[in-house]
Amino acid sequence: MSKPVSSAATDASAVSAVRAYVDAHRAAFLDDLAEWLRIPSVSAQPEHADDVRRSADWLAAHLKATGFPTAEVWRTPGAPAVFAEWPSDDPGAPTVLVYGHHDVQPAAREDGWDTDPFEPVVRGDRLHARGAADDKGQVFFHTLGVRAHLAATGRGAPAVHLKLLVEGEEESGSPHFRDLVEQHRERLAADAVIVSDTGMWSRDTPTVCTGMRGVADCEIELRGPDQDIHSGSFGGAVPNPATAVGRLVAALHDEHARVAIPGFYEGVTELTDRERELFAELPFDEAEWLRTAASYAPYGEAGYTTLERVWARPTAEVNGIGGGYQGAGGKTIIPASAMLKLSFRLVAGQDPDRIEASVRAWVADQVPAGIRHTITFGAPTRPCLTPLDHPALQSVARAMGRAFEQEVRFTREGGSGPAADLQDVLKAPVLFLGVSIPSDGWHAPNEKVDLDLLLKGAETTAYLWTDLAEHWRDTD
Amino acid sequence: MSKPVSSAATDASAVSAVRAYVDAHRAAFLDDLAEWLRIPSVSAQPEHADDVRRSADWLAAHLKATGFPTAEVWRTPGAPAVFAEWPSDDPGAPTVLVYGHHDVQPAAREDGWDTDPFEPVVRGDRLHARGAADDKGQVFFHTLGVRAHLAATGRGAPAVHLKLLVEGEEESGSPHFRDLVEQHRERLAADAVIVSDTGMWSRDTPTVCTGMRGVADCEIELRGPDQDIHSGSFGGAVPNPATAVGRLVAALHDEHARVAIPGFYEGVTELTDRERELFAELPFDEAEWLRTAASYAPYGEAGYTTLERVWARPTAEVNGIGGGYQGAGGKTIIPASAMLKLSFRLVAGQDPDRIEASVRAWVADQVPAGIRHTITFGAPTRPCLTPLDHPALQSVARAMGRAFEQEVRFTREGGSGPAADLQDVLKAPVLFLGVSIPSDGWHAPNEKVDLDLLLKGAETTAYLWTDLAEHWRDTD
Numbered sequence: 001m002s003k004p005v006s007s008a009a010t011d012a013s014a015v016s017a018v019r020a021y022v023d024a025h026r027a028a029f030l031d032d033l034a035e036w037l038r039i040p041s042v043s044a045q046p047e048h049a050d051d052v053r054r055s056a057d058w059l060a061a062h063l064k065a066t067g068f069p070t071a072e073v074w075r076t077p078g079a080p081a082v083f084a085e086w087p088s089d090d091p092g093a094p095t096v097l098v099y100g101h102h103d104v105q106p107a108a109r110e111d112g113w114d115t116d117p118f119e120p121v122v123r124g125d126r127l128h129a130r131g132a133a134d135d136k137g138q139v140f141f142h143t144l145g146v147r148a149h150l151a152a153t154g155r156g157a158p159a160v161h162l163k164l165l166v167e168g169e170e171e172s173g174s175p176h177f178r179d180l181v182e183q184h185r186e187r188l189a190a191d192a193v194i195v196s197d198t199g200m201w202s203r204d205t206p207t208v209c210t211g212m213r214g215v216a217d218c219e220i221e222l223r224g225p226d227q228d229i230h231s232g233s234f235g236g237a238v239p240n241p242a243t244a245v246g247r248l249v250a251a252l253h254d255e256h257a258r259v260a261i262p263g264f265y266e267g268v269t270e271l272t273d274r275e276r277e278l279f280a281e282l283p284f285d286e287a288e289w290l291r292t293a294a295s296y297a298p299y300g301e302a303g304y305t306t307l308e309r310v311w312a313r314p315t316a317e318v319n320g321i322g323g324g325y326q327g328a329g330g331k332t333i334i335p336a337s338a339m340l341k342l343s344f345r346l347v348a349g350q351d352p353d354r355i356e357a358s359v360r361a362w363v364a365d366q367v368p369a370g371i372r373h374t375i376t377f378g379a380p381t382r383p384c385l386t387p388l389d390h391p392a393l394q395s396v397a398r399a400m401g402r403a404f405e406q407e408v409r410f411t412r413e414g415g416s417g418p419a420a421d422l423q424d425v426l427k428a429p430v431l432f433l434g435v436s437i438p439s440d441g442w443h444a445p446n447e448k449v450d451l452d453l454l455l456k457g458a459e460t461t462a463y464l465w466t467d468l469a470e471h472w473r474d475t476d
Numbered sequence: 477m478s479k480p481v482s483s484a485a486t487d488a489s490a491v492s493a494v495r496a497y498v499d500a501h502r503a504a505f506l507d508d509l510a511e512w513l514r515i516p517s518v519s520a521q522p523e524h525a526d527d528v529r530r531s532a533d534w535l536a537a538h539l540k541a542t543g544f545p546t547a548e549v550w551r552t553p554g555a556p557a558v559f560a561e562w563p564s565d566d567p568g569a570p571t572v573l574v575y576g577h578h579d580v581q582p583a584a585r586e587d588g589w590d591t592d593p594f595e596p597v598v599r600g601d602r603l604h605a606r607g608a609a610d611d612k613g614q615v616f617f618h619t620l621g622v623r624a625h626l627a628a629t630g631r632g633a634p635a636v637h638l639k640l641l642v643e644g645e646e647e648s649g650s651p652h653f654r655d656l657v658e659q660h661r662e663r664l665a666a667d668a669v670i671v672s673d674t675g676m677w678s679r680d681t682p683t684v685c686t687g688m689r690g691v692a693d694c695e696i697e698l699r700g701p702d703q704d705i706h707s708g709s710f711g712g713a714v715p716n717p718a719t720a721v722g723r724l725v726a727a728l729h730d731e732h733a734r735v736a737i738p739g740f741y742e743g744v745t746e747l748t749d750r751e752r753e754l755f756a757e758l759p760f761d762e763a764e765w766l767r768t769a770a771s772y773a774p775y776g777e778a779g780y781t782t783l784e785r786v787w788a789r790p791t792a793e794v795n796g797i798g799g800g801y802q803g804a805g806g807k808t809i810i811p812a813s814a815m816l817k818l819s820f821r822l823v824a825g826q827d828p829d830r831i832e833a834s835v836r837a838w839v840a841d842q843v844p845a846g847i848r849h850t851i852t853f854g855a856p857t858r859p860c861l862t863p864l865d866h867p868a869l870q871s872v873a874r875a876m877g878r879a880f881e882q883e884v885r886f887t888r889e890g891g892s893g894p895a896a897d898l899q900d901v902l903k904a905p906v907l908f909l910g911v912s913i914p915s916d917g918w919h920a921p922n923e924k925v926d927l928d929l930l931l932k933g934a935e936t937t938a939y940l941w942t943d944l945a946e947h948w949r950d951t952d
Contacts, residue, residue, distance in 0.1 A: 213708065217806040226770035232689065232891025235821050236791035237782045238771035242725070243794045249722020294702035294812075295714035297846025306713045315712030318719050319809050324796035325817060330693040330854050332819050332892075333795050336770075341801060343808050345711050370773025378806050415708025416808075 015402060017152035018462040022144060022455050029144045029458075030127070030451070032062065034120040036102075036136055037129040043079045043103035043172040052168050055102045056080040059139075059166060066143045067150075068164070074184065076176040079103060079168030083187070086146065086162040093469050094392075095161040097190035099422060100139035100197055101170035104131035105443045112445035126448040133440035133449040138196040139166055141435070141454050145461030152462060159469035163190060167418065170197070174418040181425045190428050191472070192392045194464075195419045196457070199436035200411075201282060203450065206404040207411045208397050209432035210275075211385030213311075214346035215416040216355050217319070218377045220248065220363055221339045224370065228324070228333040235334060239370040242323035245338035248366050252316045252342075256302035259316045259344075263358040269348040269385060271312050278388075278410050279307045292438075311412035315345045345414065352380030382420040384430045385412075391472045396431050399464035403456045433460060491878060493628035494938040498620060498931050505620045505934075506603070506927070508538065510596040512578075512612055513605040519555045519579035519648040528644050531578045532556040535615075535642060542619045543626075544640070550660065552652040555579060555644030559663070562622065562638045569945050570868075571637040573666035575898060576615035576673055577646035580607035581919045588921035601927050608925040609916040614672045615642055617911070617930050621937030628938060635945035639666060643894065646673070650894040657901045666904050667948070668868045670940075671895045672933070675912035676887075677758060679926065682880040683887045684873050685908035686751075687861030689787075690822035691892040692831050693795070694853045696724070696839055697815045700846065704800070704809040711810060715846040718799035721814035724842050728792045728818075732778035735792045735820075739834040745825040747788050750864060754886050755783045768914070787888035791821040821890065828856030857892040860899045860906045867948045872907050875940035879932045909936060 041055035042048040056073045063071035063084040071084040082102065107117035107130035115121050120129035127137070146158055153159065165188060167177055181188060201207040224241035225234075254260045271279075284307055286298060300309040309315075323338025325331035344355055356377050367373045386393045388410060400408045413432070423430045435457035441447045517531035518524040532549045539547035539560040547560040558578065583593035583606035591597050596605035603613070622634055629635065641664060643653055657664060677683040700717035701710075730736040747755075760783055762774060776785040785791075799814025801807035820831055832853050843849045862869045864886060876884045889908070899906045911933035917923045 215708065215808060217808065219806070224771060229769055229771070230891065231791075231793045231795060231819055232691065232821060232889075234769045234771070234786060235793045235819075235890065236789055237774060237776045237785040238766070238769050239773060239775040240794055242797045243728070246722040246725020246728075246794065246797065249719055250726030252719070252722075290714070293705055293710045293714050295700060295705070295710070295846060296848070297715060297844075298713060299715040299844065299846055300713045309713040310710060313712055315707075317707045317711045317808075317810060318716055318722065318800065319707060319807055320800035320802045320811065321718045321722065321814060322798045322802040324794065326796045326798040326815070330695070330817060330819060331795055332691060332693065332793075334793055335796065338797060339802070341806060343707055343711075343806060345708060368773075368775065370771060370775055372772070413708075414711065415706065 011402065014152055014463065018148045018459050021148040021151040022459055025144060025147070026455060033137060033140045036062070036140065037120045037131050038118055040118045040130070041103045041168070042106050043169050045106055049079070052079040052103055056082050056168055059102055060084070062143065063164065066147065074180060076169070076180050078172070078176050081168050081180060082164070082166040083184070084164040086158055088159060088161045089155065089157040090159065090469065093160050094191040094472050095163065095189065096468065097163040097165060097188055097193045097422065097426070097428070098142055099165050099193055099195045099419060101135045101167040102139065103168045103171050104136070105134070105171050107445070114446055122451070125451050127451055128446060128448045130447055132447055133436040134442040134447065135170070135197045137449040137454050138434055138436060138457065141457035142196065142461055145458035146465070148458060148462035149465050153466060159465045162465065163188065170418060177418045178421045178425070181421055185425055188426055190426055193419065193422045193426065193428050193430045195430055195432045196434055197417070198413055198432045198434035199438065199440065200434060201409065203437050203453065205283060206400055206406065206408045208393065208400060208408055209411050209413050209434070210388065210393060211348060212383065212413040212419060213314070213416055214350065214352065214381045214383035214420055215343055216346060216352045216377065216380040217341065217343040218359060218375050219339060219341050221337060221374045222367065223337045223372045225334060225336050227336050231332040231334050238334065239368050240334045241338040241371055242335050244368055244371045245321060245323055245340050248340060248363065249318055249321065251366055257299065258301050259314065261316070261358050261362040264314065264355065266354065267349040267351065268314060271308060272388070274388060275312070275410070276308065279305065279311070282307065282409060282411070310414035312347060314347050314350055317343050319343050345416070346383045348383050348385035350383060352382060381416040382424050384420045384423045386429045386431055390429055392429060392468060393431055395464060395467040395471055396433055399467050400433070400460045402463050403459040433457070487878065490628055490939065494624045494935050497624040497627040498934055501620060501623070502931060506598070509613060509616045512538070512616065513596045513607050514594055516594045517579045517607070517644070518582050519645050521582055525555070528555040528579055532558050532644055535578055536560070538619065539640065542623065550656065552645070552656050554648070554652050557644050557656060558640070558642040559660070560640040562634055564635060564637045564945070565631065565633040566635065566945065569636045570667040570948050571639065571665065572944065573639040573641060573664055573669045573898065573902070573904070574618055575641050575669055575671045575895060577611045577643040578615065579644045579647050580612070581610070581647050583921070590922055598927070602924040603927055604922060604924045606923055608923055609912040610918040610923065611646070611673045613925040613930050614910055614912060614933060617933035618672065618937055620934035622941070624934060624938035625941050629942060635941045638941065639664065646894065653894045654897045654901070657897055661901055664902055666902055669895065669898045669902065669904050669906045671906055671908045672910055673893070674889055674908045674910035675914065675916065676910060677885065679913050679929065681759060682876055682882065682884045684869065684876060684884055685887050685889050685910070686864065686869060687824060688859065688889040688895060689790070689892055690826070690828065690857045690859035690896055691819055692822060692828045692853065692856040693817070693819040694835060694851050695815060695817050697813060697850045698843065699813045699848045701810060701812050703812050707808040707810050714810065715844050716810045717814040717847055718811050720844055720847045721797060721799055721816050724816060724839065725794055725797065727842055733776050734778070735790065737792070737834050737838040740790065740831065742830065743825040743827065744790060744823055745861060747784060748864070751788070751886070752784065755781065755787070758783065758885060758887070786890035788823060790823050790826055793819050795819050821892070822859045824859050824861035826859060828858060858896040858900050860896045862905045862907055866905060868905060868907055868944060871940060871943040871947055872909055875943050876909070876936045878939050879935040909933070
């Protein structure tokens with residue numbers, strides 16, 4: 001942060017060199033990407049297990065051809081990941097680990113695709129194929145970017161120690177990812193993680209995501225009578241577990257739609273004024289957002305905007321509720337049991353273990369006499385957040401701004417992802433570099449990616465490695 | 477009420493005459509009842525439709541043999557009912573309609589029966605068979621009772637105009653009963669209805685039930701997003717219908733466990749001090765009651781005992797609740813919809829139409845912006861209650877007291893039944909005369925009835941027709 005930014009002249013020559021390289025290799029880049037996209041690496045469908053393995057092998061071979069001295073396929077009990085490494089020629093350079101995934105969502109022509117999802121087609125500026133944006137396209141721009149970086153700087157190796165980890169089970173919930181990272185934690189060690197599996201605000205508004213929410217989830221079972229009992233004979237005189245489950249839900253939030261579980265907000269990293277200003281400057285259309293949410297009203301924690309609520313505030317949501325008779329007509333019973341599935345989105349500063357303890361204490365306190373309960377928690381995903389003034393984040397913003405020729409803005413992501421495992425195990429900040437836009441149709445028919453944006457992604461990394469090496473080292 | 481009670485001497489001679497008749501005909505009564513019980517008149521099982529018809533025919537023939545001048549099988553779109561009539565020789569006598577049912581619950585040896593459920597067996601003082609208590613046995617004691625009444629009084633016809641309506645679909649929810657009653661309302665017209673399809677407190681504590689709760693039920697559907705949406709992308713910023721359904725449940729009751737729907741208690745007939753005293757005198761063992769309820773704590777409206785809560789207070793119970801993902805594991809969604817099945821037990825003074833309007837207004841008031849809702853009500857059953865000082869109720873209590881040689885006490889019934897339709901259509905008070913006891917195992921394997929109690933039931937009716945004719949006419 002202390003070193004002055006490179007001069008405008010150096011910038012201009014670097015930019016033209018990078019663009020010249022990217023332009024010259026655009027066609028080959030597209031051909032190679034299309035070849036990879038033809039492999040239907042659908043991790044969720046067992047009949048595609050071989051394809052996921054082929055996809056990993058293909059990528060490892062391609063990374064070697066790109067120049068990575070090391071490119072390995074890492075087996076897991078499920079689908080394989082690919083690891084590649086290209087050390088810098090400067091031993092003191094920072095180490096960066098890029099994360100992406102090579103598996104894709106299921107896709108079939110009859111789901112509503114205009115063309116075969118595994119036969120890439122370019123229409124206008126867009127490449128249509130399953131995985132074009134999520135995530136093969138965004139992994140692939142790194143191969144072009146590192147070559148452009150070398151060409152423009154004249155180096156024989158990147159300015160940073162570059163590592164790549166490309167998972168094969170992200171679309172299946174990354175069941176073996178954390179184990180894989182823990183097992184290889186020495187080889188994956190990095191000063192920063194760059195996740196290329198997100199997007200930006202819009203074609204006209206390039207943005208850098210600064211964090212994702214974590215998530216903890218649990219199932220609560222409430223048991224009343226040993227079996228369903230007659231609501232005429234007993235109604236009004238014994239506790240009803242379906243009533244108790246409703247009260248638990250109602251007690252989740254206070255009248256300001258804040259989560260009312262004692263201790264829930266403990267440690268929460270609050271939004272800074274600067275972040276709130278930046279979010280407020282984004283061209284956000286709430287009516288349009290509501291249409292995306294297929295919802296009929298905004299609703300949430302008092303004192304926060306919709307974007308702040310989904311990006312930066314922790315939540316408690318009911319994912320499922322059930323108890324008693326749910327078939328046609330009526331059945332006059334007091335049900336034996338009821339259940340509730342809750343998930344809590346967590347933000348930086350919240351610890352899943354503390355949240356679990358708070359929820360357990362709260363439930364025990366709420367459940368009335370005569371109702372027995374059990375709570376089962378799933379494996380949590382931690383939140384991650386990199387402060388706006390983190391030097392590596394500043395480098396990403398600068399590199400992207402150079403590629404897009406405008407100042408980039410900042411967003412966050414409301415969802416949760418395996419990136420948090422990297423942050424957690426490797427103790428490294430997580431940065432997000434994605435160029436996909438909301439209309440790319442992730443997980444939907446006719447997934448596509450904007451080719452210009454994909455090349456801007458490559459261009460961004462070409463500047464990024466230089467910028468990181470220059471600016472970050474100073475603050476180490 | 478104004479006429480002096482018959483002299484003790486008359487009483488004693490009437491009692492010995494009735495007992496002599498009952499004793500003399502005990503064996504034949506049992507043989508005939510056993511013959512009827514052998515017909516497996518299970519209304520819920522289509523394969524027994526012929527048996528239900530046979531049961532009706534058998535009963536009509538038996539009632540004719542008993543002496544009823546009229547005994548008809550009344551067809552319905554479902555199973556047939558039996559109607560019989562025996563006018564008094566005193567044209568000014570009151571008219572009494574006895575209600576019971578000749579269909580039975582399903583039963584199979586493999587459900588846990590010690591003997592064939594449709595091959596009656598006497599073990600000790602008890603007759604074991606499906607329908608022994610519910611309700612063939614309790615219909616059948618009326619045939620012996622009316623003959624004993626005639627024998628003891630020396631009359632050629634009963635002291636009251638006696639009518640009998642024996643339904644064939646009670647165990648299937650009486651789907652055609654109200655239509656049947658409306659269709660035949662002139663022939664069913666009565667000054668009082670006597671329902672013989674309930675029981676009494678215990679073998680040692682004969683009781684008369686003075687009322688049943690009614691019931692209204694509804695299903696509420698709450699719709700949020702048009703489809704399930706991602707709780708990461710949207711969680712915390714749009715209303716969740718599963719949260720809304722929980723809040724609706726929580727808002728059903730206040731902190732005193734009173735129903736919090738405005739207007740719900742309007743018109744409620746409160747318990748009198750005398751009724752509360754009488755209930756409190758019953759030998760009620762709450763721990764034992766809880767075991768019957770398979771429950772772990774009493775719970776209910778503040779200021780009322782458990783018996784008062786189930787017998788005399790209106791309730792709101794959640795019979796079913798559902799929404800979102802209820803399978804194994806977690807699913808991080810905001811569900812598109814949630815639903816709630818509620819039933820309201822009603823007491824005298826509450827009108828189901830007013831309750832429906834109150835519930836609709838309350839739900840509309842509770843549901844938050846962005847959640848759409850629909851409510852569907854089922855057909856209600858009205859409550860019925862006969863005041864303790866009603867002369868016909870006093871007659872029942874007196875007749876039963878004479879048969880059991882002790883003062884009878886009073887109960888109510890928390891459930892709801894087709895009796896309310898009789899009260900509603902015929903505009904006649906409903907009285908309950910039952911001699912079954914809780915251990916008889918209604919709807920359970922090894923259903924049985926205590927033969928001594930069954931004969932006490934016959935004896936009660938033998939006194940009752942005389943008592944009613946004597947005491948009730950005066951107040952007409």
